[in-house]
Amino acid sequence: MAETGLSEKRTCSDQGLGHYLPGDVPDANKWADCVHCGLCLEACPTYLETGHEHQSPRGRVHLIKSVAEGKVEMDEAFMDPVFTCLDCRACETACPANVQVGGLIEEARGQVRRAVPVTGWRKQMSRLFLEGLFPHPERVNKLGQLLRFLKSSGLSSFARKSGLMKLLPQHLNLLEQVTPEPGEPLRKKYQEVIPAQGVTRARVAVLTGCVMDAVFGEVNEATVRVLTRNGYEVHIPQGQTCCGALHVHAGEREAGRKLARRNMEAFAEADHVLVNAAGCGCAMQEYPELFKEEPEMREQAEAFAAKVTDVSRFLHHRGFEKPKGEIRARVTYHDACHLAHGQGVREEPRRLLQSIPGVEWVEMPEADRCCGSAGIYNITQPKMAQAVLESKMEYVPEDVELISMGNPGCMLQMAAGVLQHGRNARVVHTMELLDRSYREGDKKEV
Amino acid sequence: MTAMVLDGILPAERAVRSGPPHPLGNDGSWRVYPRTEQEIRDLLTHADREGLQVTVSGGGTKRGFGGQRKRYDLEISLAEYKGVIEHRAGDLTMTVHAGTPIRELAEVLAAHGQMLPADPRWPGSATIGGVIAANDTGPKRLAYGAPRDFVIGVRAATPDGRILRTGGKVVKNVAGYDMNKLWIGSMGTLGILLEVTVKLRPLPPDRGLLLIGFPAGAQGEIQTYVNRLQASSLEPVALEVLNPSLSARMAGWERDTLAIAFEDRPEAVTYQLERAEAERSGMTESVVMRGREAEDWWMRFAEITPDATASIDPERPLISAKVALKNTDVAAFVGKATEQAVQRKLEAFVHGGAGHGISRVYVRGEQEPVLHYLQVLRTFVEKRRGSLVSDQMPLSWRKHFDVWGYQRIPRSLMEGIKQSFDPNRTLNHQRYAGGI
Amino acid sequence: MFRKKERHSDPLIRKLMKLVGKEHVLHRQADLVAYECDGFTLQRGKARAVVFPGETKEVSAVVRLLHRERVPFIARGAGTGLSGGATPLGGEVIISLVRMKKLLRVDLDNRTAVVQPGFVNLKLTQAISKDGYYYAPDPSSQYACTIGGNVAENAGGAHCLKYGVTTNHILGAEVVLPDGEVIRLGEDGIPDQPGYDLLGLITGSEGTLGVVTEITVRILKAPEGKQTILAYFDDVEDGSRAVSDIISAGIVPAALEMMDRTAIEGVEAANFPVGHPLDIEALLLIEVDGIEAGFQSEAEDIVDVCRKWNVREVKVAKDEQEAAAWWANRKTGFGAMGAISPDYLVQDGVIPRSRLPEVLNKIRAISQETGLRIANIFHAGDGNLHPLILFDAQKPGEKEKALQAGSRCLKACADAGGSITGEHGVGIEKKEEMRFIFTDEEIEAQTRIRSVFNPDNLLNPDKLFPQPGRCAEVKQEIKEQQGLKV
Numbered sequence A: 001m002a003e004t005g006l007s008e009k010r011t012c013s014d015q016g017l018g019h020y021l022p023g024d025v026p027d028a029n030k031w032a033d034c035v036h037c038g039l040c041l042e043a044c045p046t047y048l049e050t051g052h053e054h055q056s057p058r059g060r061v062h063l064i065k066s067v068a069e070g071k072v073e074m075d076e077a078f079m080d081p082v083f084t085c086l087d088c089r090a091c092e093t094a095c096p097a098n099v100q101v102g103g104l105i106e107e108a109r110g111q112v113r114r115a116v117p118v119t120g121w122r123k124q125m126s127r128l129f130l131e132g133l134f135p136h137p138e139r140v141n142k143l144g145q146l147l148r149f150l151k152s153s154g155l156s157s158f159a160r161k162s163g164l165m166k167l168l169p170q171h172l173n174l175l176e177q178v179t180p181e182p183g184e185p186l187r188k189k190y191q192e193v194i195p196a197q198g199v200t201r202a203r204v205a206v207l208t209g210c211v212m213d214a215v216f217g218e219v220n221e222a223t224v225r226v227l228t229r230n231g232y233e234v235h236i237p238q239g240q241t242c243c244g245a246l247h248v249h250a251g252e253r254e255a256g257r258k259l260a261r262r263n264m265e266a267f268a269e270a271d272h273v274l275v276n277a278a279g280c281g282c283a284m285q286e287y288p289e290l291f292k293e294e295p296e297m298r299e300q301a302e303a304f305a306a307k308v309t310d311v312s313r314f315l316h317h318r319g320f321e322k323p324k325g326e327i328r329a330r331v332t333y334h335d336a337c338h339l340a341h342g343q344g345v346r347e348e349p350r351r352l353l354q355s356i357p358g359v360e361w362v363e364m365p366e367a368d369r370c371c372g373s374a375g376i377y378n379i380t381q382p383k384m385a386q387a388v389l390e391s392k393m394e395y396v397p398e399d400v401e402l403i404s405m406g407n408p409g410c411m412l413q414m415a416a417g418v419l420q421h422g423r424n425a426r427v428v429h430t431m432e433l434l435d436r437s438y439r440e441g442d443k444k445e446v
Numbered sequence B: 001m002t003a004m005v006l007d008g009i010l011p012a013e014r015a016v017r018s019g020p021p022h023p024l025g026n027d028g029s030w031r032v033y034p035r036t037e038q039e040i041r042d043l044l045t046h047a048d049r050e051g052l053q054v055t056v057s058g059g060g061t062k063r064g065f066g067g068q069r070k071r072y073d074l075e076i077s078l079a080e081y082k083g084v085i086e087h088r089a090g091d092l093t094m095t096v097h098a099g100t101p102i103r104e105l106a107e108v109l110a111a112h113g114q115m116l117p118a119d120p121r122w123p124g125s126a127t128i129g130g131v132i133a134a135n136d137t138g139p140k141r142l143a144y145g146a147p148r149d150f151v152i153g154v155r156a157a158t159p160d161g162r163i164l165r166t167g168g169k170v171v172k173n174v175a176g177y178d179m180n181k182l183w184i185g186s187m188g189t190l191g192i193l194l195e196v197t198v199k200l201r202p203l204p205p206d207r208g209l210l211l212i213g214f215p216a217g218a219q220g221e222i223q224t225y226v227n228r229l230q231a232s233s234l235e236p237v238a239l240e241v242l243n244p245s246l247s248a249r250m251a252g253w254e255r256d257t258l259a260i261a262f263e264d265r266p267e268a269v270t271y272q273l274e275r276a277e278a279e280r281s282g283m284t285e286s287v288v289m290r291g292r293e294a295e296d297w298w299m300r301f302a303e304i305t306p307d308a309t310a311s312i313d314p315e316r317p318l319i320s321a322k323v324a325l326k327n328t329d330v331a332a333f334v335g336k337a338t339e340q341a342v343q344r345k346l347e348a349f350v351h352g353g354a355g356h357g358i359s360r361v362y363v364r365g366e367q368e369p370v371l372h373y374l375q376v377l378r379t380f381v382e383k384r385r386g387s388l389v390s391d392q393m394p395l396s397w398r399k400h401f402d403v404w405g406y407q408r409i410p411r412s413l414m415e416g417i418k419q420s421f422d423p424n425r426t427l428n429h430q431r432y433a434g435g436i
Numbered sequence C: 001m002f003r004k005k006e007r008h009s010d011p012l013i014r015k016l017m018k019l020v021g022k023e024h025v026l027h028r029q030a031d032l033v034a035y036e037c038d039g040f041t042l043q044r045g046k047a048r049a050v051v052f053p054g055e056t057k058e059v060s061a062v063v064r065l066l067h068r069e070r071v072p073f074i075a076r077g078a079g080t081g082l083s084g085g086a087t088p089l090g091g092e093v094i095i096s097l098v099r100m101k102k103l104l105r106v107d108l109d110n111r112t113a114v115v116q117p118g119f120v121n122l123k124l125t126q127a128i129s130k131d132g133y134y135y136a137p138d139p140s141s142q143y144a145c146t147i148g149g150n151v152a153e154n155a156g157g158a159h160c161l162k163y164g165v166t167t168n169h170i171l172g173a174e175v176v177l178p179d180g181e182v183i184r185l186g187e188d189g190i191p192d193q194p195g196y197d198l199l200g201l202i203t204g205s206e207g208t209l210g211v212v213t214e215i216t217v218r219i220l221k222a223p224e225g226k227q228t229i230l231a232y233f234d235d236v237e238d239g240s241r242a243v244s245d246i247i248s249a250g251i252v253p254a255a256l257e258m259m260d261r262t263a264i265e266g267v268e269a270a271n272f273p274v275g276h277p278l279d280i281e282a283l284l285l286i287e288v289d290g291i292e293a294g295f296q297s298e299a300e301d302i303v304d305v306c307r308k309w310n311v312r313e314v315k316v317a318k319d320e321q322e323a324a325a326w327w328a329n330r331k332t333g334f335g336a337m338g339a340i341s342p343d344y345l346v347q348d349g350v351i352p353r354s355r356l357p358e359v360l361n362k363i364r365a366i367s368q369e370t371g372l373r374i375a376n377i378f379h380a381g382d383g384n385l386h387p388l389i390l391f392d393a394q395k396p397g398e399k400e401k402a403l404q405a406g407s408r409c410l411k412a413c414a415d416a417g418g419s420i421t422g423e424h425g426v427g428i429e430k431k432e433e434m435r436f437i438f439t440d441e442e443i444e445a446q447t448r449i450r451s452v453f454n455p456d457n458l459l460n461p462d463k464l465f466p467q468p469g470r471c472a473e474v475k476q477e478i479k480e481q482q483g484l485k486v
């Protein structure tokens, strides 16, 4: 946002605004940037599915503003569009005026959560996920187990009562089927510091993430191997916890703040905080947003956010050893929303992958279109998630063998899509492929 | 209507009592030659008030186009309401009186290196107002468009004495309805065009013409060639198919001919001529013309037949028709029209734009076979959702042939529009589609 | 998503639901708020409901119902219009066409495509570009706006200098008249259908003559190549002179766009910066296309013309990416103003190209007098100006000042022999300004035509034309008061 001197930007208020509750009110500056041009409409997956203006970025911003103007109540009709947002940030890429739609939505959700406490199955669900699960690494160690548990637990009867049963089990079933065999969580397997191979170029800290570590332990291992092989000493701070993205997305901003504080502490020593899960990276870069009203914390959060980088960007920018092992496959790449739209990481992973010998590159049309995973969205909004996934699958090239990406949520969702559509492609993380190529190369040399 | 009345409006020497009715119809008992807007307006309001029927003419080249009435009371000729009002060379726009002949206009423009983006027939006598009212277009419509594309403003007089401006003087304008469109092709049924503002183009630096002669009856091959050319990135300004009898006159061979024009910078014209040449098959022959020669060829093309002001052979009058089809049906239509003419031993010149969809048929013969011929063609055309409109035919024949053909536009809308301009049906009554 | 079953108290809504299905009718306050305006935000109103028909038959049925019940209604595409055409004034039912978004047919040999009205402009070119074709009208909003909306507004774009605006590319349409009758104009895209040119009349009628439910458009073969040229000037007048000279040199560029200093500040601060220097007074973005052999030498001539007019720097795009970046920067120019100002009002005047320097000076004077910054982004080639008036609606009185400044810019255009709108339409925004260029009689001639199609004025009422017989100043005041209420 350039300063023009033309208008003073409005400052955050401690008071409620319109129908908002006092404190952590959606930022007026953010919606003031919106000029209502509509250029974001076609980027928005939920607008594409529904055609409804209030399910579009422009409509959502307008609604959020209308509550502030006192024209609309914070009721169910307001909640609906605010919670069907995938938080995919595609609108932010499209928006010429730099409107931070994602941030506004999260703030609005925070308001809604405070104004309209969750009840019914949604509450059970969000409790389970947000309070019971994600802050506790030990509990998330296998999503498959979790899903099985979900099905057999009382939860499904909530779902049945609300008519959700028709959709939910199918989707969960799918997710379960695509959940890989549990690897060993990184935090258990490695010690806190893993030395670099050869000369140490720098020290980096790695966020292991909850889903990533529990479900895609392989990916974390691959990430560590790739980093150490490139001369980095990898630290895995034991005090780290869930990044809080899911909480913030769900409007549980207080919980989000708690987790943020813990992580900032855990990573205090690190110069570089590397992340291989797009959603986590993005959320951590946005910690400052959580502390708008605490200037001191905000400053700290800003300093912290500046250290957070996606591992693919880090490697690409600092130069990486060219992988030598051949992977003969037709490979395409899916842009995770929180990499492409959230962090502007698009080219880096592609360059890494294209450097692998034998890779036949197939660019996916609309590669940065959301797959519908969006954190736990595919569980809380299964109908929309499924519709978005369906649209996404239309763009996945028919004859690829590997679909690479940089986010665990997307990996699960895309794998579900692949399974549903009977495709032969395998879903992989960018780091896995890079790691595989390095290892193949080593074998040859030996 | 007397000379005295008209005398009050304009000098007696510009009001002429007509002789016997013209065989093509569409003349008036009196013909007047107004020179000012006021005169036109007065004539029109006088007629409207007195219940007189009025027709309008420019160069008289469309006298045989439509109309059921034996004669109107008054023919307002715009032949003396002519000349350039304003040429804004830097803006590439020009405002002219409606009675200005196309060629006069072209000459003024050429001196500035500009042109009217249109190549209507009989440019020497056809006026800009008439070309717009009759929506007359030539082969280069493919690149330069039709009157609906180049008219940006009109000043017109309606029978109830209003002077209406539609559009403006600028090339882009969406203020209010695009009322300009109503004048185009409306055959003077809504008002008298007084002034017209048109969009211009720079004269092309160079021109090239490639005539390809195909073996007679090879319509399929022509179409294939056209499709190939159209799928390439060449930018022809005309892609006109000529039947063998027309070719005999225009190209000196009795074959089906494709006339392909390019207008661009010299190096681009050369390149395109070469590529178009290279695409043709061995069964064809070709001629290439450049610059002046190419231009002269098109000038001759614009006057394939004499216009309606020429004397008429009452036994075997010249009949013409305009046909609109999908581009890909044009070559087939030219073939069909030729074959049908040969069968009936009629002499017919037929050509059509394989890139813009408009074809023309000129046929000479006796009433019965000619009307039957046109009917057969119309059936062919309407089956393909197109239209056939006869734009020249003696009045007596028009009683036996609906020159406008099947009407798809709801009559209520047509009537409503006419009503809102000319409630008393003073202007060119019954001359237009649907008897408007 | 999981709502209690509700039986709506408004019987009209029940009937609409019956016609198009329950899920395709919006009626809750919060859902309707999003429809209270289009891209022109200064005036807003509340719709009674929004319906989403899925096919022509449903449109016709809905229209018939509304016609029978005497309920006013409005067609709406993407709602990117900039004059309030799709904005309800109060109580209208909005017929949104976004569900009708299919590309129905493409006929490459005949160079036509048939689309439903909700089909997004850019999607057409995307769908046919693999075969080397494209759809020429390219409004800057083409990422989102619908072809139905384009037809209604007769949208233009950067490339209409050479290729013409929407009306030059529409060959046929299916239209639901305001009483529900369905008519087809220009069968199969065949030109010159005998009878008045209703297709031409409906194009640009801002949704007041009928609801367009299917459109046949002309598609073009992509040119053999193109060249994009960027020129920076230290003086706006030099830039304007260069524009005139390019045209006088007999070149018809595919596009010829200009931005002034304030506009450049905006685009560089926004989401698609390309590194334009911030201290230049004007930039020209010029594209020539066609046959390689021809446009290469045209590009050279253009560079020479720019040099003649003291260009600071002129460069030819080195590749497609660079050209695309320049274009993205230009095309998102309006929205970019959000980055340097909380609100903006975009105006849309047209002038004869040769009057450019003079009118730009007048606009500068208006800016100084009102104290509001005005950025200019415009289609210089065809004299279509877009003064962007920057203001802050939160500051008391600024919105009114902006409206006034906008109106004065239009007056300046009209006085120079131009028009009050080149592509955005009149809508509710410029109704009064219609008087700058038309007499009461000429306006009445147009409302008579409206009555032919729309006798009860149920379709998009109170748009496009000023109230008859009232003095313009009075109306201006009313407008300002309405502005205040927002």
Ligand SMILES: Cc1cc2nc3c(=O)[nH]c(=O)nc-3n(C[C@H](O)[C@H](O)[C@H](O)COP(=O)(O)OP(=O)(O)OC[C@H]3O[C@@H](n4cnc5c(N)ncnc54)[C@H](O)[C@@H]3O)c2cc1C
Binding pocket: A036, A037, A038, A039, C038, C039, C074, C075, C076, C077, C078, C079, C080, C081, C082, C084, C085, C086, C097, C117, C138, C139, C140, C141, C144, C145, C146, C147, C148, C149, C150, C151, C152, C153, C154, C155, C156, C157, C158, C206, C207, C208, C210, C211, C212, C213, C334, C335, C423, C424, C460
């Ligand atoms: C950032 C930005 C840039 C723009 N750039 C340009 C530009 O370069 N050139 C340009 O010309 N415009 C431009 N516009 C204006 C706008 O995008 C166009 O007017 C566009 O044609 C509107 O299309 P829409 O689908 O959004 O229509 P809407 O805004 O939904 O509707 C516009 C009007 O059309 C009517 N309408 C819509 N659909 C139909 C239908 N099917 N049948 C009948 N009536 C209908 C509505 O009632 C309304 O009156 C721009 C707008 C923005 C926000």
Ligand code: SF4
Binding pocket: A043, A044, A045, A046, A047, A055, A056, A057, A060, A084, A085, A086, A087, A088, A089, A090, A091, A092, A101, A102
């Ligand atoms: S974040 Fe995604 S779903 Fe939400 S408004 Fe933006 S584009 Fe739509």
Ligand code: SF4
Binding pocket: A033, A034, A035, A036, A037, A038, A039, A040, A041, A057, A058, A061, A091, A094, A095, A096, A097, A098, A099, A101, C335, C338
């Ligand atoms: S693109 Fe940006 S400015 Fe435009 S409507 Fe969407 S959020 Fe608002």
